[in-house]
Amino acid sequence: xxxxxxxxxxxxxxxxxxxxxxxxxxxxxxxxxxxxxxxxxxxxxxxxxxxxxxxxxxxxxxxxxxxxxxxxxxxxxxxxxxxxxxxxxxxxxxxxxxxxxxxxxxxxxxxxxxxxxxxxxxxxxxxxxxxxxxxxxxxxxxxxxxxxxxxxxxxxxxxxxxxxxxxxxxxxxxxxxxxxxxxxxxxxxxxxxxxxxxxxxxxxxxxxxxxxxxxxxxxxxxxxxxxxxxxxxxxxxxxxxxxxxxxxxxxxxxxxxxxxxxxxxxxxxxxxxxxxxxxxxxxxxxxxxxxxxxxxxxxxxxxxxxxxxxxxxxxxxxxxxxxxxxxxxxxxxxxxxxxxxxxxxxxxxxxxxxxxxxxxxxxxxxxxxxxxxxxxxxxxxxxxxxxxxxxxxxxxxxxxxxxxxxxxxxxxxxxxxxxxxxxxxxxxxxxxxxxxxxxxxxxxxxxxxxxxxxxxxxxxxxxxxxxxxxxxxxxxxxxxxxxxxxxxxxxxxxxxxxxxxxxxxxxxxxxxxxxxxxxxxxxxxxxxxxxxxxxxxxxxxxxxxxxxxxxxxxxxxxxxxxxxxxxxxxxxxxxxxxxxxxxxxxxxxxxxxxxxxxxxxxxxxxxxxxxxxxxxxxxxxxxxxxxxxxxxxxxxxxxxxxxxxxxxxxxxxxxxxxxxxxxxxxxxxxxxxxxxxxxxxxxxxxxxxxxxxxxxxxxxxxxxxxxxxxxxxxxxxxxxxxxxxxxxxxxxxxxxxxxxxxxxxxxxxxxxxxxxxxxxxxxxxxxxxxxxxxxxxxxxxxxxxxxxxxxxxxxxxxxxxxxxxxxxxxxxxxxxxxxxxxxxxxxxxxxxxxxxxxxxxxxxxxxxxxxxxxxxxxxxxxxxxxxxxxxxxxxxxxxxxxxxxxx
Ligand code: PEP
Ligand code: MG
Numbered sequence: 001x002x003x004x005x006x007x008x009x010x011x012x013x014x015x016x017x018x019x020x021x022x023x024x025x026x027x028x029x030x031x032x033x034x035x036x037x038x039x040x041x042x043x044x045x046x047x048x049x050x051x052x053x054x055x056x057x058x059x060x061x062x063x064x065x066x067x068x069x070x071x072x073x074x075x076x077x078x079x080x081x082x083x084x085x086x087x088x089x090x091x092x093x094x095x096x097x098x099x100x101x102x103x104x105x106x107x108x109x110x111x112x113x114x115x116x117x118x119x120x121x122x123x124x125x126x127x128x129x130x131x132x133x134x135x136x137x138x139x140x141x142x143x144x145x146x147x148x149x150x151x152x153x154x155x156x157x158x159x160x161x162x163x164x165x166x167x168x169x170x171x172x173x174x175x176x177x178x179x180x181x182x183x184x185x186x187x188x189x190x191x192x193x194x195x196x197x198x199x200x201x202x203x204x205x206x207x208x209x210x211x212x213x214x215x216x217x218x219x220x221x222x223x224x225x226x227x228x229x230x231x232x233x234x235x236x237x238x239x240x241x242x243x244x245x246x247x248x249x250x251x252x253x254x255x256x257x258x259x260x261x262x263x264x265x266x267x268x269x270x271x272x273x274x275x276x277x278x279x280x281x282x283x284x285x286x287x288x289x290x291x292x293x294x295x296x297x298x299x300x301x302x303x304x305x306x307x308x309x310x311x312x313x314x315x316x317x318x319x320x321x322x323x324x325x326x327x328x329x330x331x332x333x334x335x336x337x338x339x340x341x342x343x344x345x346x347x348x349x350x351x352x353x354x355x356x357x358x359x360x361x362x363x364x365x366x367x368x369x370x371x372x373x374x375x376x377x378x379x380x381x382x383x384x385x386x387x388x389x390x391x392x393x394x395x396x397x398x399x400x401x402x403x404x405x406x407x408x409x410x411x412x413x414x415x416x417x418x419x420x421x422x423x424x425x426x427x428x429x430x431x432x433x434x435x436x437x438x439x440x441x442x443x444x445x446x447x448x449x450x451x452x453x454x455x456x457x458x459x460x461x462x463x464x465x466x467x468x469x470x471x472x473x474x475x476x477x478x479x480x481x482x483x484x485x486x487x488x489x490x491x492x493x494x495x496x497x498x499x500x501x502x503x504x505x506x507x508x509x510x511x512x513x514x515x516x517x518x519x520x521x522x523x524x525x526x527x528x529x530x531x532x533x534x535x536x537x538x539x540x541x542x543x544x545x546x547x548x549x550x551x552x553x554x555x556x557x558x559x560x561x562x563x564x565x566x567x568x569x570x571x572x573x574x575x576x577x578x579x580x581x582x583x584x585x586x587x588x589x590x591x592x593x594x595x596x597x598x599x600x601x602x603x604x605x606x607x608x609x610x611x612x613x614x615x616x617x618x619x620x621x622x623x624x625x626x627x628x629x630x631x632x633x634x635x636x637x638x639x640x641x642x643x644x645x646x647x648x649x650x651x652x653x654x655x656x657x658x659x660x661x662x663x664x665x666x667x668x669x670x671x672x673x674x675x676x677x678x679x680x681x682x683x684x685x686x687x688x689x690x691x692x693x694x695x696x697x698x699x700x701x702x703x704x705x706x707x708x709x710x711x712x713x714x715x716x717x718x719x720x721x722x723x724x725x726x727x728x729x730x731x732x733x734x735x736x737x738x739x740x741x742x743x744x745x746x747x748x749x750x751x752x753x754x755x756x757x758x759x760x761x762x763x764x765x766x767x768x769x770x771x772x773x774x775x776x777x778x779x780x781x782x783x784x785x786x787x788x789x790x791x792x793x794x795x796x797x798x799x800x801x802x803x804x805x806x807x808x809x810x811x812x813x814x815x816x817x818x819x820x821x822x823x824x825x826x827x828x829x830x831x832x833x834x835x836x837x838x839x840x841x842x843x844x845x846x847x848x849x850x851x852x853x854x855x856x857x858x859x860x861x862x863x864x865x866x867x868x869x870x871x872x873x874x875x876x877x878x879x880x881x882x883x884x885x886x887x
Contacts, residue, residue, distance in 0.1 A: 004050045005068040008034040009042025009079040009244075017331075022047045024098030024239030029351050036330065038323055038348050042079035043093075043243030044072040046211065048100065051237035054215045061208070069211075070204075073242070080244040085203045089126075090119035092245040095210040097217060099238045102352060106226045107217040107238060108147045110210040111280070112140035112245060116201040124177070127250065134180035135172075136247075141187050141199055147217075148209040151194055159186050207242070214240045231809070246347045248340040249280050255313065255341045256281050259294055259320075261328040264336070264356040267363030267533075271295055271324055273337070275309050281338060281349070294320075316346045327351050332373055333382075334364050358387035366533040369540075376540045377884060383537065385851040385878040389413040389514060391534060392565075392870050393479065396512050397524040405498040405509075406518040408459070408484030409796070411470035413870070416457030416479040417510040417522045420503055422494055424451020431455070438509055440496055442489055443482075444469040446638045449580040452476065453555075457511045459518060461487050464796030465814050471781075471846065472577075477561060477870035479513030483796050487518065538566065538873060541880035547858060549875045550626070550866035552844055554578055554614075559621045562869035566876055569626035569713070570618070571777065571866020572844035575693060576634050578614050579607070585639060590654055592636045593664050597688060604692040611693060615700030623708035626715060628777060628844070628866075629697055630756070631690050631730070632682055633719040635673035640665050674782075674791065679720020683730045694734045698741035701749050714751035715840075717777060722761040727772045756844070758782035763824035767831035770839060776832050777866070778825050780845030780853075784812050787821045813846065816853040822860075829860050842866055851878035858882035 006014040006023060013031035020028040027045030034040045046069065053062035073091070077083045082091035092114040097107035115123065115137045124133035146153040160172070163183050169175060175183070191199045200206050217223060218238045227234060248256030259273025274291035292306045293299040294317070299308040310317045320339060323346075327335045336354030340347045356364065365379035374382075393414025396402070418436040421427045424447065430437045431454040439455035441448065443462040452458055452472055457479035460469045464483055473480030488497040496503045498518065503509065510519040550571035551562035559570065579588045584607070591603035619627065641650040644658075647665065651658040670676035683690035697716065705711045716734055721727045731753045742748055753772075757763050758779030766776065785792045790799075792813055802808045816822050825843075833839050842864040847853035849867030854875060857865050859882075867875050 001064060002049060002053075002062070003068075004047055004062065004065045005072045006031065006045045006047070007042075007072045007075050008040065008044070009076060011035070011037045015045065020100050021236075022049060022239070024048060024100055024241070025102055025352055026096065026098030026350060027239045027241050030241065030243070032330075033327070033348055033351055036326065038326070039346055040348050041244040041246050042076045043241060044069065044076060045098070046240040046242070048237035048239050051215050051218060051239065052235070054212075055219075055237075059212075059216070061212075066208070069207075069242070076242075076244060082244070084114060084207075087118045088122055090114050090122050090203075092119070092123075093207070094241075094243050094245050095207070095214060096241045096243075097214045097238045098241050099218075099232070100236050101230065101232050103223060103226050103230075103232070106223040107220070108213050110140075110143055110147055110213070112136050113144070113206050113210055114203045115140045116203065116206075118201075119203075129251070130177035131175075131180065132249065132251075134177045134184065135175075136249075138180055138184050138187060141184060141191075144206065144210070145187070145191055145199065148206075148213040149191065149195055149197075149199075151191060155190060155194070156187060159183065159190065211240050211242070214238065246340045246342045246349075247280070248276075248342065249278050250343050252278055253313075253341070253344045254278055255309070255316075257291070257294060257309065257339055259324065259337045259339070260334060260354045261324045261337070262334045262354075262360070262364055264334070264354050264360055267356065267360035267367070269364075269367060270297070271321065272298060277312070281340065313341060313344070316341050316344060319346050323348060329373075332368070334360075358383070358390040361387065362391075362533045362537050366536055377544060379537060380541045380544055380877065380880050381884055383877060385874045385881065388874050388877065389870075392528055392873065393477070393514070394525045394527050395514065396510070396519075397526050400524040402517065402523065403520040404517050405501055405520050406484050406487045407516045408461075408481040408487075408518070409465055409470070410512075410514050410516040411463075411465055411467070411482040412458075412473035412478060412480035413514040414457075414477070414479040415510060415512045415514070415523070415525055416455075417508060417525070418456040419506050419508055420496060421451075421455070421505060422489065422491065424448045424454075426505065427451035427454040438511060440489065440509075441469070443467060444472070446576065446580050446634065447585070449577060452478065457481075457513065459484060459487075459509075459511050461485065461489055463793065464799070465811060465846075467793055467796075471868075473513070474846075474849075474868040474870065476555075476558065477868070479511055481511045481513055481516050481518055484516075484518055538876060541877045542566070544880040544883055545876065546883045546886075547854075547862060547879045548864040549872055549879060550628075550842065550844075550864050551869050551872055552848075552866050553869060554618070556617050556621055558869050559618055562872055563621065565869055565872035567625075567869065567872045569628075569864070569866075570622055571628050571842050571848070571864060572717075573618065573627060573629045574633065575611070575630060576632055576638075578611065579639065584610055586650070586653055588639050589641075589650060591689075592639055592668070593654070593656070593661065595664070597686075600686060601688050604688055608692050608696055611696035612700045612703070615697055616703050619700055619704035619712045620708055623704065623712065624710035626713035628715040628717050628754075628775075628842075629693075630717040630719050631680075631693050633679050635670060635676050635678040636682070637665070637668055637670065637673055640668065674785070674793075680718050680726045680730050681720070683718070683733070684726060687730075687733050690730055690733050691737050694737040695741055698738055698749060698751075699745075701751075702741070702745045702747055705749075711749065714749065715775060716751060716753050717775075718753070718755045719779070720758055720782065721755040721769065721773075722759045722765075724765060724768045724772060727755050727769060731772055752840070754840075756782075757825075757828050758845075759786050760824055763828040766828035767835045770832040770835035773832070773839075774836070775840040775842070776828060778828070778841075778843040778845060778862075780816060780821060780825070780843060780847045781813065783824065783845065784817065784821050787824060788812060788817075810852075815850050816847045816856050818856050822856055825856075826860050829862070840864075849875050851881070854878040855882040855885065858886050 013034040015031035017032040023045045082089045084091045095110045120137040124130040142156045145151040257275025263272045273294040294309045296308045296310045334354045338350040369379040418438040421437045460482045510523040548568045550569040551567035552572040553559045594600045648658045651661040752774040754775030755773045756779040844866040848865040849871030
């Protein structure tokens, strides 16, 4: 026979904290507290299995459940010295949901169950407070009718308001016992009228109604959405906790409160909490009355003159403090507690591991490790890597109001405020004039780099998480909201239309790249603070991990930022980004538009010193560390002007006819440029580009070594290789130029030539490609795009739908698809290393900064992950956690 019900009370429990899969978090911890001998009102927990059986049986209770519950209730009654349905000493119950993961407020609760026309009289007698008894009864009717019978609670609010007006009362507390009885009569009448059935008087009927309602609330819309957002499987089901009621609203020696064993926002090791005298649990969170501080220190700090629990009820307080210490030492983590004091007697109603800010999480973990409560490894394991984002960027003050005017994808974390500008040129000009701006574009292109650099943050109407704006903004550590589809940009009138508001250049907005929100005006922010605890935790992480962490960077600013965050090299230098700066793009265009090799070489000669000086600076910043430089990759049309106006302007500046330029642009037009003339294909058509880049790299390496004394570890990377012969061809050119430069300088420079693996064919043929490639770097942005056949720039419109409809669980451009793309990475790694044992393997797609993907990289045995500078700390921590898991 399946055991559906677990009893707890009087210092004994059938379950324990280990049973949360069966008893839910709340039930398991109630059992645990009970077994520890703490004062917990007796009760029973119906298992999550019973919930699943309830659904399997078409919403009917499984066989045996009813008998088990009634037998358990008998025991609970004995422990409480009461009887369920007993007219003289009625056992009143709370019925609460409790899933394995906390789902605050998503499911239903019923309190005071067991009250009826008879037991209310017993309650009045026993308490000596008639008003209290009738008020409890009406609360129960209201809650039960709403939760179980489906009658909206507003119906009751209306009746109550009506009665109060009739009686000339302002507050609920003004009603007498007799007046509450009149209200109750109207409540019952309304239930009968509206539902054609009477409010149930039989406690058993009440109980089963409530249990059914809690089970059913597992599938309400709120709960379903919450589970989707938090990746909680439907198959977990909810448990139901049925527990003897204790009353915090039993006069002035009663109270109810919530507490944390440490401060959840700062992590400070001090009891922190609030309570209300003569109130029920819901009143504390409802915010109707202002709660008082539990400790005297907390009262003084908040400047309140209302007494603390420490002063008002010193005995209950002392016991509570002892219990909090015991619970923290038992669970070895900060606890979030609920308690009630009924006529001076303390009861514990809940304990669970408390939610906390990233800052608090780090402080708590470090202090617990320092005090020997937990190991350093455990401290590292406890911090959610993605939460470090909160510490690395300015964030919106949680206390601030949020005047939201739109929302999109949280493409790059942090918040930024500035005036709206619609073009990169305006951004640069405004910033030169000392103003702060947000660059607002339909979408960005590589040409916007300078505007993005200048802006505080970027907002785009189109594009997904791997759109140009998102990738580049993350790289720069700039906040970005992408794909804010409900916003409209009207370029002709230069306005941004957002939820009825019409904004223009100069109007101030704030974007929150951590939530995706767009807000009107300047919103107060908190600045990042990389405290000593953060540094220590990161040191512990570094001591634990196997993989190294590099960064994707090409500008000196990014490289410096990444080093300060602990990057151990550059895993991807996208050289094309170096050509977009002022003065370079026109030379680049000259090169692209030239119709002969000689023309191209002339332009390349002008680009050479620019590239070389960029590389020198980068090598100096990263001296001694490995740097992977990728040859030019994107389709060339990205560098070309668009639209008649821009074409005319460029034609003027390079001294050709506008028509001739337009015709050449037409010639270069591609239907599907992402699969077109890009990557190593450029180096094969026009090898002089790769040659110029190689020369710049080697000349820079020789130059930089003179100043730093530490030669860079050079890795030259060829993009988008599919065929071994492609790599052979390009590598021969690289080697030839390298030989020339070294001969000219009379100096040897060690270097490796490798390839990106970003096409399925390359992954499958990795064994053969590794004969030529000295390292592989997985470009999982393109590899995801080409494996799925889904454009990384257009996917967002339907991937959202896919997620909503359950076709996919996560965006494969964010978290690596281990079954498909991941398999290709695995095959390529194994076959590559079979050909070339010990071959260096890394990842430089966006997945390199995603904790779940980093776990996968560890399992494949990659040597390093490379990510945007601001994700370096996240990657360091995630790599450490992955190493602990794998080891
Ligand atoms: C990739 O494809 O994963 C990659 C890193 O290259 P890019 O994003 O520049 O195409
Ligand atoms: Mg790529």
